[in-house]
Amino acid sequence: MAKLKIRENYHQARWDEPIIYELSTPGERGILVPQPEKEIKDESGDILSSLPENMRRKDKPNLPEISQKHVLAHYLHLSQETLGSNLNNDISQGTCTMKYNPRINEKLATLIQHVHPSQDENTMQGILSIYYRFENFLKEISGMDRFTLQPGGGSHAVYTAASIIRAYHESKGELEQRNEVITTIFSHPCDAATPATAGFKVITLFPNEETGIPDIEALEEAVSERTAAVFITNPEDTGIYNKDIDEFVRIVHEAGALCFYDQANANGMLGIARAREAGFDMCHFNVHKTFGTPHGCSGPGTGALGVRDYLARFLPIPTVEFNGEKYYLDYDRPESIGKVRGFFGVAPVVLKAYSWVMMLGAEGLKEVAEISVLNNNYLQKKIEDIPGVDVWYARGRHRLEQVRYNWIELEKETGVGTDDIMRRIGDYGIQHYWTSHHPWVVPEPFTLEPCETYSKADLDEYAAVLERIAEEARKDPELVKASPHKCASNVIVKPEELNDPDKWAVTWRAYLKKHRKE
Incomplete structure (x- = not known):
């Protein structure tokens, strides 16, 4: 049996990566697209003139000008700052069944x-x-x-x-x-x-x-x-x-x-x-x-x-x-x-x-359900044993594929709540921890759904990390509250701005316009 290991020395890359438009240098190219040969141009004619006037661009598209090397480095940097199921122990999202997706199906x-x-x-x-x-x-x-x-x-x-x-x-x-x-x-x-x-x-x-x-x-x-x-x-x-x-x-x-x-x-x-x-x-x-x-x-x-x-x-x-x-x-x-x-x-x-x-068949689909329920009940037993954790409603009753837990006792004792733990868990290389839909009906909630794709070792590691964080909360609550310390993403300085539409910008051009840089 594999020895239980908490990733004590985990540290995620942090690149402070600019937006790709900020890396743009006029005239720089990643690839030079060859011009069509004269025979092809003569045969095809003026294709653009066949488009209606209102479908033709007035200006060239606003694309970043950047070399292949720097495009590759940019997106690799971003990928290193992203937690995901390919790299991390994520234990799904309660209510959402975020399981491993077979890569052959992507192909x-x-x-x-x-x-x-x-x-x-x-x-x-x-x-x-x-x-x-x-x-x-x-x-x-x-x-x-x-x-x-x-x-x-x-x-x-x-x-x-x-x-x-x-x-x-x-x-x-x-x-x-x-x-x-x-x-x-x-x-x-x-x-x-x-x-x-x-x-x-x-x-x-x-x-x-x-x-x-x-x-x-x-x-x-x-x-x-x-x-x-x-x-x-x-x-x-x-x-x-x-x-x-x-x-x-x-x-x-x-x-x-x-x-x-x-x-x-x-x-x-x-x-x-x-x-x-x-x-x-x-x-x-x-x-x-x-x-x-x-x-x-x-x-x-x-x-x-x-x-x-x-x-x-x-x-x-x-x-x-x-x-x-x-x-x-x-x-x-x-x-x-x-x-x-x-x-x-x-x-x-x-x-x-x-x-x-097709890969699973009828019996395989049933096994998916059985292992999901087995994993969930195993993880529930592990997490219920962590001091400070409670399971709201119907105590002692089995759940199916997920559980809504809470940290009410831990928060009362230490001041550390579920949002603090959500940030701290990333410092141990754990990808996912979900609280609940807002507004919270269950105080200080967290909701886990360990579906069929997680091993016993995954579940043991996840529970062990939560237990470690609960211990940290009692010994040094500010350590948890100030987290994350080892992740690419820092604490949001002004979280209230996430609810302010005037601060939102879904494209680079929209960002420039809102901040009057264009």
Whole structure:
């Protein structure tokens, strides 16, 4: 057995690296692009003149001028200042299943780099077949009848669900009446935010202190003829599984409303429990996470939304179909809510997830869930033994794939809180430590989800580092509060500016304009 080792002498590179535009030197080049030969120019003619006037640049693009060597050094410097799963022990992010992504799948995704969604569907039968087959996998895993892979992330899929619920009640002439959605405080924030964005009033249920989940009586009180749907995560972001979930569904259905199952926390249930058997009308998966593809943050991600057959007519267009001979895109769906994203989804993410499922098979998916739960319960036992740590709600009850802990006792004793520990943990080469969604319901929280890709040694190291930091907090609290000491990133001097839009700049040109340097 490998000896437990804390990285005492870890020290991350700190380059104080300028923005690449600040490294720019007029006239410097990384590569000289050869000019086209005269014969080619004569044959092609003046191509630019064929572009409409409003599509032509007035000025040359503002690109940095820098040599290859310095471009390489710049980005290598930045990479050395970045913590990540390739280099560090990260133990995932509670609620987000940030697991190791097989690199062979990244290679596979490059095979479709020349496929464009605007090309004739007859010329992209391969990727359409992947979409169709992966949808069938999700149908089997969840019990739903149809899926769309168009949404760009989990929250986007939940918003798509809210839009379909609007369309469903509108088709029955009940939308004006059914204007409320019920969720729970430890379901994901998007389960409240996206229905609100779709025009619904949101009612939030809080958990019973003893069980960690809302009482059935609280749900019965909230449900009425105004209820459009319930949006619920199970297990919630405490890791506690609601064993009465089918009873929740029955109560909502009896009121004439729909039930949406947020399955961003499905990593501990793959191949074990399905949304259909719990009675849900709809569910979603974070394909970019649960199915072994990078965490896309509603960018290069995919939120797969599944529905029962009576809701399939509302799915976004196009759907991917197969007529026995060829795969095709079906736009002829008059009751569809329309597009929710350009084209029909992020193909590389779907391909990676398809490959991940094919490599694992049905038994492998079940093993993913079993190891995730095993890892979580092992880590929970280790962390509960650290003085100053507590587990909020339902003490003594097993969690599934994550736990919401807290440092309340340590903070009272030393003044060191969870934000301080989050900064200090990087000094030991640990990449990830997540607190909670804001506002905090559980004081001084931290939420860990050690999914199936972490070894026992990883879990032991992570727990040992937290125990070391708790000891430091008692001996020298200012050491922890002043951290990080060995990381590339320092403490933010003015954290309040992160909430000031006037200080934000998402591009270099925007930065220059805001600071009146241009």
